[in-house]
Amino acid sequence: MNKEASIILKNRAIAMAKNPDQETGFSKSTGVIAFTLAAETYCVESAFVKEVYPLKEYTSLPGVPDYILGLINVRGQILPVVNPKKFFNLPERGLGELNKVIILFHNKMEFGILADFVEGSLFLSPEEIMDVPAGVTSIGEKYLKGVTMDNLIVLDAEALLNDEGIIVDDK
Amino acid sequence: MQTKEEEFLKRIQATFRYEAEEHLRAFSSGLIELEKPGIRENPAEIIEIMFREIHSLKGAARSVDNRDVETLCQPLENVFSAMKRKEINFSSSFLGHFYKASDLLAKIITSEEINQSPSERKSTRELIQQLKELATGKSIEITSPELVRLVPNPEVTPPEATIPVAVEIPVSHTESPATKESIRIRVSKLDPLLLQAEEMVQAKMAIIQRADELAQINSEITEWIHDSFKWKGNRFKASPEMWNEWMEDNGLRLNKLERKIDAIAALTRRDQFNLMRMVDNHLDAMKQIIMLPVSSLVEIFPVMVRKITREQKKEIDFVITGTELEIDKRILEELKDPLIHLLRNCIDHGIGKPEERIKQNKPPQGKITLEFAARENGQVEIILSDDGRGIDTVMLMKAASKAGISLDDSNEKPNRREVLNLIFKSGVSTSSIITDISGNGLGMSIVHEKVIKLNGRISVDSEDGKGTSFHILLPMTLATFRGVAVRVKEFSFILPTMNVERVIMLKEEDIRTIENHYTIRIDNQTISLVDMGEVLGLPAAINSYVESSDKGNETHNSICVAVLTNKERLMGFRVDEILEEQQVFVKGLGKLLKRVRNISGATILGSGKVVPVLNVSDLIKSALRVKSGGKVHSPEKHTAEKAGRILVVEDSITSRTMLKNVLEAAGYIVVTAFDGLDGFAKARESEFDLIMSDVDMPRANGFEFITKIRADKKLKEVPAILLTALGSHEDRERGIEAGADAYIVKSSFDQGNLLDIIRKLI
Numbered sequence: 065m066n067k068e069a070s071i072i073l074k075n076r077a078i079a080m081a082k083n084p085d086q087e088t089g090f091s092k093s094t095g096v097i098a099f100t101l102a103a104e105t106y107c108v109e110s111a112f113v114k115e116v117y118p119l120k121e122y123t124s125l126p127g128v129p130d131y132i133l134g135l136i137n138v139r140g141q142i143l144p145v146v147n148p149k150k151f152f153n154l155p156e157r158g159l160g161e162l163n164k165v166i167i168l169f170h171n172k173m174e175f176g177i178l179a180d181f182v183e184g185s186l187f188l189s190p191e192e193i194m195d196v197p198a199g200v201t202s203i204g205e206k207y208l209k210g211v212t213m214d215n216l217i218v219l220d221a222e223a224l225l226n227d228e229g230i231i232v233d234d235k
Numbered sequence: 236m237q238t239k240e241e242e243f244l245k246r247i248q249a250t251f252r253y254e255a256e257e258h259l260r261a262f263s264s265g266l267i268e269l270e271k272p273g274i275r276e277n278p279a280e281i282i283e284i285m286f287r288e289i290h291s292l293k294g295a296a297r298s299v300d301n302r303d304v305e306t307l308c309q310p311l312e313n314v315f316s317a318m319k320r321k322e323i324n325f326s327s328s329f330l331g332h333f334y335k336a337s338d339l340l341a342k343i344i345t346s347e348e349i350n351q352s353p354s355e356r357k358s359t360r361e362l363i364q365q366l367k368e369l370a371t372g373k374s375i376e377i378t379s380p381e382l383v384r385l386v387p388n389p390e391v392t393p394p395e396a397t398i399p400v401a402v403e404i405p406v407s408h409t410e411s412p413a414t415k416e417s418i419r420i421r422v423s424k425l426d427p428l429l430l431q432a433e434e435m436v437q438a439k440m441a442i443i444q445r446a447d448e449l450a451q452i453n454s455e456i457t458e459w460i461h462d463s464f465k466w467k468g469n470r471f472k473a474s475p476e477m478w479n480e481w482m483e484d485n486g487l488r489l490n491k492l493e494r495k496i497d498a499i500a501a502l503t504r505r506d507q508f509n510l511m512r513m514v515d516n517h518l519d520a521m522k523q524i525i526m527l528p529v530s531s532l533v534e535i536f537p538v539m540v541r542k543i544t545r546e547q548k549k550e551i552d553f554v555i556t557g558t559e560l561e562i563d564k565r566i567l568e569e570l571k572d573p574l575i576h577l578l579r580n581c582i583d584h585g586i587g588k589p590e591e592r593i594k595q596n597k598p599p600q601g602k603i604t605l606e607f608a609a610r611e612n613g614q615v616e617i618i619l620s621d622d623g624r625g626i627d628t629v630m631l632m633k634a635a636s637k638a639g640i641s642l643d644d645s646n647e648k649p650n651r652r653e654v655l656n657l658i659f660k661s662g663v664s665t666s667s668i669i670t671d672i673s674g675n676g677l678g679m680s681i682v683h684e685k686v687i688k689l690n691g692r693i694s695v696d697s698e699d700g701k702g703t704s705f706h707i708l709l710p711m712t713l714a715t716f717r718g719v720a721v722r723v724k725e726f727s728f729i730l731p732t733m734n735v736e737r738v739i740m741l742k743e744e745d746i747r748t749i750e751n752h753y754t755i756r757i758d759n760q761t762i763s764l765v766d767m768g769e770v771l772g773l774p775a776a777i778n779s780y781v782e783s784s785d786k787g788n789e790t791h792n793s794i795c796v797a798v799l800t801n802k803e804r805l806m807g808f809r810v811d812e813i814l815e816e817q818q819v820f821v822k823g824l825g826k827l828l829k830r831v832r833n834i835s836g837a838t839i840l841g842s843g844k845v846v847p848v849l850n851v852s853d854l855i856k857s858a859l860r861v862k863s864g865g866k867v868h869s870p871e872k873h874t875a876e877k878a879g880r881i882l883v884v885e886d887s888i889t890s891r892t893m894l895k896n897v898l899e900a901a902g903y904i905v906v907t908a909f910d911g912l913d914g915f916a917k918a919r920e921s922e923f924d925l926i927m928s929d930v931d932m933p934r935a936n937g938f939e940f941i942t943k944i945r946a947d948k949k950l951k952e953v954p955a956i957l958l959t960a961l962g963s964h965e966d967r968e969r970g971i972e973a974g975a976d977a978y979i980v981k982s983s984f985d986q987g988n989l990l991d992i993i994r995k996l997i
Contacts (some may be wrong), residue, residue: 123845126726126771127832135824135837135845142837142845144827175827234832 093189097166098216099179101149105216107188112221114167114174116182119145128232133178136165143167145176151230152203170225193218247535251299254571255344258292261285263337270330278318278325286315287681291572292340298539298575303343307359310366311336317370332365424524431517438513441506448499452492459488525565529607530558532567536578540603543582550589550600551582557607560733562615566709569689570617573682577619577705578603580679585623585703595700597622609731609821610708611835611850620704626697628654635660655695659683718821718838718848720814721797723767727846729819729838734851736798736805738813743794751900755807757798764796764807765858771833801852808854821848833857879924879997880904884914884940885958886932894927894958901990911935915943918950924997926950930959930966938973945974954996 095110117138122145124134131151135142145165148154165176193210196217207227209218224230265285269278289312296304311333317323339359466473466481473481533555540553562570586592586601593599606618628651635657658679686693691709718729719738739757746764747754753764796807819838824831835850881903885891888909895905906923908914910932918926926944930937937957944950957975959966970978977992 121844123837123847124726125828125831125834125847126773127834128828132828135847137839137843137845140839142822142824142839144825146827173826175825231827231829232831233829235830 093187095185095187096218097185098183099164099166100181100183101179102154104154105183105214106219107186107216108166108168108219108221110185112168112170112225114169117165117167117176119163119165119178127234131230132232136176138167138176143174143176145178146230147178149178152207154202168221168225170222173225188212188216188218243534247299247538250535251295251301252344254295255292255304255340258288258295259337259341259344262288262292266330266333266337269325269333270327282315282318282325286312286319289315291681294572294575294579297543298535300542301343303359304340307336307340307343307363310363310370313370314366323369329369332362332369335362336366424520428517428520428524431513431520434513435517438506438510441502441509445499445503445506448495448502452495452499455488455492525563527561527564527567528558529560529562529567532562532571532574533558533605536574536605539575540578540582543579547582548588549582549586551586552600552602553605554602555605555607557733560607560609560615562607566689569685570709573685573707574605574617574619576679576682578605581619581621581623581703585621585625587624609733611823611830615709617707617709618704619707620702622702625699625701625703626655626658626695627699628697631655631657652694655697658695659693717816718819719797719816720840720846721767721795721810722812722814723771723810724773726773727814727844728767729846729848730797730799731835731848731851732816734799734801736800738795738797740793741796746794748896751896755796757805757807760805762798762805762807763858764809767797767808767810767854770808770854770858799851799854801855804855806855806858808858819848879993880906880922881925881927881993882906882908882914882918882923884908884911884926884928884932884937886910886929890929897989898993901993903993911937911940911943914940915947918944918953919947923953925993926953926955927958928955930957930970938969941970941973941975956992956996 096107097110097113097116098105098107100106115138117136119136122134122136125132131147133145133147136145137143143165164179164182166179166182167174167176192212194212196205196208196211203217203219207220207223209220211217262285265281265288268281269285289308293305293308293312296302296308314323314329314332318325339355339362342355536555537553540551544551581603586603587595589599592601601621601623603619603621606616608616608618610616631654659682660680683693686707686709689709691707693705693707695703695705697703717732719732719735721728721730737757741755745755747756747761749761754761755764756762795810795813797810797813798805798807800806821836821838823836824834833850833853834847835853836848837845838848839845881898883891883894883898883905885894885907886909891907891909895907898905906917906921908917911928912934914926914928915935928937928940932940935943937959941955941957944953944955951974954976955974956977956979957970957973958979959970967978976996979989979992
């Protein structure tokens with residue numbers, strides 16, 4: 065390695081070692097995973113996302129609410145998958161692909177939600193998130209954090225994961 | 236018979252030896268710990284551990300009736316117990332006695348001889364005497380190290396002398412004796428494993444060979460291709476003879492290759508069989524090593540119970556169920572001590588003497604049951620119950636406060652459960668007399684600890700004078716059970732083998748209708764037959780039946796029935812196919828699906844497919860509910876004058892039959908027709924109180940049929956219901972336009988609803 069290169073690398077290392085908030089304030093922002101459901105784009109905080117898994121096949125269960133799509137096998141672990149369109153009563157606008165499962169987790173709760181398409185991950189800072197104007201989505205307020213200028217609807221994954229109402233408990 | 240018993244005794248002796256050695260090892264490492272100068276100041280923790288080891292060893296010895304070990308353990312345990320209670324203080328002068336006891340115990344345990352030599356007996360007696368003195372702490376001088384040597388007993392090794400011996404033992408022994416992560420495997424079980432491993436070399440060699448052979452074929456083909464390129468370049472100059480020669484050469488080469496590939500294919504197939512066999516055998520052998528039926532754990536219990544019962548002059552009927560359940564050996568081993576403790580408690584404290592029981596209006600013979608059962612979410616439940624005295628909560632509270640344990644002060648009136656749970660605290664005993672079996676308040680805390688360690692839960696339930704039952708729930712992640720895979724429509728399910736009484740194939744004519752229910756006969760018993768898909772509420776129930784019953788001749792169609800049991804009743808469940816029985820690892824459904832009716836868990840098949848495991852007791856309950864839902868009629872309702880006549884027009888034979896059954900079950904007289912034209916003809920033939928029709932039918936559909944009826948003078952007043960899979964608004968409007976009085980969508984079809992509507996219309 066020549067000298068020039070090592071100097072460049074060293075400088076880069078110094079630059080990267082700097083505390084990020086001195087420059088961009090990125091540390092205050094939150095990583096999210098964006099995905100589409102029918103015509104809308106939604107996102108959830110990456111902190112609650114374990115992984116994104118392609119939906120290959122699933123096993124449906126008899127006698128469960130229709131928002132429970134069924135069970136999938138994620139490398140030997142059996143996980144339930146929720147169809148958010150059904151859970152949130154979203155209109156089935158157009159045919160969705162529903163080919164990705166976003167696995168959410170919090171405490172001991174863990175399940176996948178079905179997405180038409182996963183756009184990728186991005187960062188949002190709190191000031192970008194605004195209140196949701198009426199009519200943007202039919203998802204109830206308690207599951208929403210807000211919406212961005214680009215109409216990216218921010219779901220409250222924590223609220224969803226902690227929602228007692230989503231638990232299936234046949235007595 | 237005699238030899239069988241002898242063999243059994245031999246086996247449990249061997250088991251005991253293993254176990255005893257383990258306890259002794261732990262005890263010895265405790266001794267080494269005690270010698271460490273730093274620890275000597277605060278030996279409470281080690282004393283507690285050693286106490287338990289000796290206590291457990293005593294228990295084990297008792298269960299195989301090894302008196303020598305037991306009589307030596309008792310005074311030793313008393314010394315530790317006294318130290319624990321701080322009645323005497325530990326002194327290094329004790330060590331000599333402890334080592335001697337440990338040596339003696341080791342000797343007794345390992346020797347095949349039951350009888351000791353007279354000199355051994357003498358020294359054992361002396362040691363016991365010394366230990367007894369230590370425990371009482373009466374002779375103050377014993378706690379002083381100088382005086383210990385004054386005890387006139389040359390056979391007691393002075394403590395100093397033992398120290399060098401101890402030091403030689405590696406320090407690795409200091410790891411907590413509670414963590415036993417190794418498992419013992421009998422050599423006879425290990426040998427086949429080794430052989431199998433060696434056999435696999437064969438498979439390795441074979442695959443190398445096959446790879447070589449294929450490479451050779453590959454090079455021949457390459458050569459051929461090369462030659463044919465050359466030939467292509469020269470083909471215009473070639474003479475007819477050269478053409479012939481080339482063609483012949485090609486033919487020869489092709490033949491040769493074919494032969495070679497044939498041979499490789501045959502060999503590979505042979506290899507495949509070999510490998511499959513090897514892998515299967517290997518898997519089986521491995522499972523054999525890890526999995527043991529519960530019976531291997533509990534086989535010593537009846538003998539033990541009988542013995543103690545006899546000694547205490549009690550009578551006990553001891554029943555164990557679920558012994559065929561296979562549980563991971565490691566769990567079984569951990570379960571042994573707790574269960575022995577619990578059983579002892581049952582006999583000692585729970586069941587009273589016959590006289591006492593008779594006074595309480597109970598049969599003189601007490602009853603203890605030990606049940607093992609697989610539970611949902613991959614758990615095993617162990618229930619040990621007796622019909623004895625029950626736990627005296629007042630005594631328990633007293634004992635607890637004596638031991639310095641109190642309930643949460645904030646609770647003015649503690650609930651019963653909280654009080655009962657005190658029993659699991661160390662040092663709490665309700666027994667007024669400490670016997671050699673139990674009563675020192677230690678057993679229960681060991682039990683609790685072990686169960687917690689296995690990630691389980693234990694709870695106790697007791698009613699004064701009625702009895703006590705302990706429930707232990709253990710995660711069965713390491714336990715397996717066998718399941719029968721079945722297919723119902725396009726769904727697969729696993730039925731736990733233990734709930735499957737049998738699977739049978741029936742002909743349609745074997746099914747009878749009794750009181751409007753389908754029944755079949757098994758042996759000499761009549762049991763109900765229900766449809767699995769219907770009980771589970773599987774979608775598209777009606778349609779896929781049509782397919783299966785339309786296939787070929789119905790009379791030749793065999794019907795698969797799984798006869799299931801929830802221990803109380805048998806019920807036949809009709810399924811589409813019975814696939815196979817296999818070992819399954821049941822996993823829970825997770826927190827989201829806390830409890831799903833009819834489903835206890837799921838398993839992953841070899842193909843990676845997730846298959847739900849059905850909960851049979853739920854299934855039977857659901858089946859009874861489905862049936863009673865259809866059986867809206869109560870006896871007084873289906874009197875003759877109420878019976879209406881209904882015409883059912885439906886093209887699908889299954890739907891038709893089903894409707895007929897439902898309606899007949901409700902007390903109606905039913906005539907069926909297979910399409911609109913047939914329906915119209917039948918409708919005109921006789922009188923009906925109601926007409927029901929499907930919409931989609933050949934020849935004349937439901938709309939046309941209803942329109943026709945409404946146009947007919949005789950029939951226009953008869954109420955008509957359209958019954959269909961179509962659910963759109965337009966259809967509904969069309970139906971009403973045609974003159975239907977009600978319109979029922981099959982997807983929302985439920986029998987109660989249907990019968991309600993019929994009742995309104997007739």
